Amino acid sequence: MALLNVTKLTKNFGGVKAVTDVDLEVEENTITGIIGPNGAGKTTFFNLLTGIYKPSSGDIIYHINGDVTSRMLRPQKMTKYGIARTFQNIRLFKEMTVTDNVLLGYHCNLSYGVFPSVLRLPSYFREEKKAMEKAHELLKIFHLYDKRDEKAKNLSYGDQRKVEIARAMAADPKILLLDEPAAGMNPNETKELTKLIKWVQEEFQLTIILIEHDMSLVMKLCDKIFVFDYGHLIAEGDPESIQCNEQVLKAYLGGDYVAEAK
Ligand SMILES: Nc1ncnc2c1ncn2[C@@H]1O[C@H](COP(=O)(O)OP(=O)(O)OP(=O)(O)O)[C@@H](O)[C@H]1O
Structure with a gap:
């Protein structure tokens, strides 16, 4: 079943055509990769999917507990719809502990209101205990439990990326959007992250869409890959077919390389 349908999606910034006429569909419980050279429109696409940008034209429809359409998308509402994301530039509260950063993800879905928290009613303590x-539990899954009381700024870059994913997971999403999860990681960290992403996808029955430049991660993890170039979707398919797609090789390596390789 499709969990996301994108139709003729276009975003222009003045004269810059960042995303043009993109049509795609994402199936439930799959891992989808969005790849393409620098400036291809991948982040703009994610920003459209999460309500940061309004489309110039076209539609986005999520099928989660009823339909959520482009007109309803607002960054602050995404977790309520069951959609969580991470960012290309890590956005943690660096002076807060690892645990508190993850708790923030949970707090956007807490059910108690202002009064129980101000008056410190039992429902407040119950929810807080559950949140902790x-x-x-998430920090254990991400092998960060030992670092739970550290300030986020003291963690390695790779660990900070994992905290961001754990925080997104704390919102209990149905769809998880990861913007370059392996950026800045060394090959061992990337390998570990690849396994972790696969594990959480299966364990939590998630639909994951990720932007990534690390092809080892993309090819190992993704059920389906969409390739962007100059804002256009130029190819889609499974990892095997994408790896030998001529248009994709041309976009990444240039026309001369493809001609020479023949
Ligand atoms: N807010 C903006 N205003 C004007 N132009 C923008 C804006 N955001 C993106 N662009 C332009 O849109 C195009 C697509 O950019 P985008 O960041 O989406 O590409 P990308 O594929 O994510 O690149 P990278 O892999 O380098 O992150 C680029 O030409 C970029 O300069």
Whole structure:
């Protein structure tokens, strides 16, 4: 079943055509890769999917507990719809602990109101206890439990990326959007992250869409890959077919390389 349908999606910034006429569909419980050279429109596409940008034209429809359409998308509402994301530039609260950063992800879905929290009613303590248990559970999954009391700024770049994913997971999403999850990681960290992403996808029955430049991660993880170039979707398919797609090789390596390789 398709969880996301994108139709004729276009975003222009003045004269810059960042995303043009993109049509795509994402199936439930799959991992989808969005790849393409620098400036191809991948981040703009994610920003459209998460309500940061409004489309110039076209439609986005998520099928999660009823339809969520482009007109309803707002960054602050995404977790309520069951959609969480991470960012290309890590956006943690660096002076806060690892646990508190993850708790923030959980807090956007807490059910108690202002009064129980101000008056410190039992429902407030119940929810807070649940939140802490969940945060610790996630930190164990991401092998960060030992670092739970560290300030986020003291963690390695790779660990900070994992905290960001754990925080996104704390919102209990159905769809998880990861913007360059392996950026800045060394090959061992990338290998570990690849396994972790696969594991959480299966364990939590998630639909994951990720932008990534690290092809080892993309080819190992993704069920389907969409390739962007100059804002256009130029290819889609499974990892094997994408790896030998001429248009894709041309976009990445230039026309001369493809001609020479023949
Ligand atoms: N807010 C903006 N205003 C004007 N132009 C923009 C804006 N955001 C993106 N662009 C332009 O849109 C095009 C697509 O950029 P985008 O960042 O989406 O590409 P990308 O594929 O994510 O690149 P990278 O892999 O380098 O992150 C580029 O030409 C970029 O300069």
